Amino acid sequence: MxxxxxxxxxxxxxxxxxxxxxxxxxxxxxxxxxxxxxxxxxxxxxxxxxxxxxxxxxxxxxxxxxxxxxxxxxxxxxxxxxFPAQIYQPLYRQQELRDEQQRDLEIAFQDTYTEESCMCCYSNSDALLLDVKRSKVTWFFSWYQILFPLCLLLVTMRTWM
Missing domain, CATH: 1.20.5 (Single alpha-helices involved in coiled-coils or other helix-helix interfaces)
Structure with missing residues (x-):
């Protein structure tokens, strides 16, 4: 090799x-x-x-x-x-509703007052009875002057709640 x-x-x-x-x-x-x-x-x-x-x-x-x-x-x-429906109404409509309620209250009080005075007119047959009716009317009117603003206050508070 x-x-x-x-x-x-x-x-x-x-x-x-x-x-x-x-x-x-x-x-x-x-x-x-x-x-x-x-x-x-x-x-x-x-x-x-x-x-x-x-x-x-x-x-x-x-x-x-x-x-x-x-x-x-x-x-x-x-x-x-x-929520009450008044919340969704525009402010002018809410004011209109309050004014309408105010008018309704005033009309209701006026109707009550006129009913009392009408009773006076119908009962004039007896002078004593007439004086009693008139005193009731004056009493009612004086209470009306006190209660009406309170009722208005309550109604406006209710509408705001």
Whole structure:
């Protein structure tokens, strides 16, 4: 055998060793890559498992909030429905209604006063009875002067409430 053949044989053995080392190196790198991928997958899985209860809690809270919103809307509707209709009327219309109520009260008091005075006129056959009726009328008129402003005050307070 010649030196060249021996050299070739040594070169091929060294090349085989180098090739074997490269293959082992590649296999280690692949194993490390595979190990890294498995570690990343395991971390993603753990993260997803930790996140799942939060997602379920979030969905449950959204349902509860929607229910509470519906209850609140119903409560608001009931509250608005219980408001008096005068609130939604313009101010000039409210003033017109107050003036109309004022006129109705004045007419009612005038009607009451005229009924008392009419009774006086019909009972003038007896002078004593006439004086009693007139005293009732004056008494009523004096009370009318006292009670009328109080009634007006009560009516206006009622309309403002």
């Amino acid at each position: 010649s030196e060249t053949a021996v050299d070739r044989e040594i070169d091929t053995e060294r090349a085989a060793e180098v090739e074997g080392q490269c293959l082992e190196e590649l296999q280690r790198e692949e194993a490390q890559d595979q190990q890294g991928k498995l570690e990343k997958a395991r971390l993603r899985g753990n993260h997803a498992l930790r996140k799942e209860p939060n997602t379920q809690d979030h969905a449950r809270l959204l349902c509860e909030f929607e229910h509470l919103q519906q209850v609140d809307l119903l409560r608001c509707r009931l509250a608005v429905n219980s």
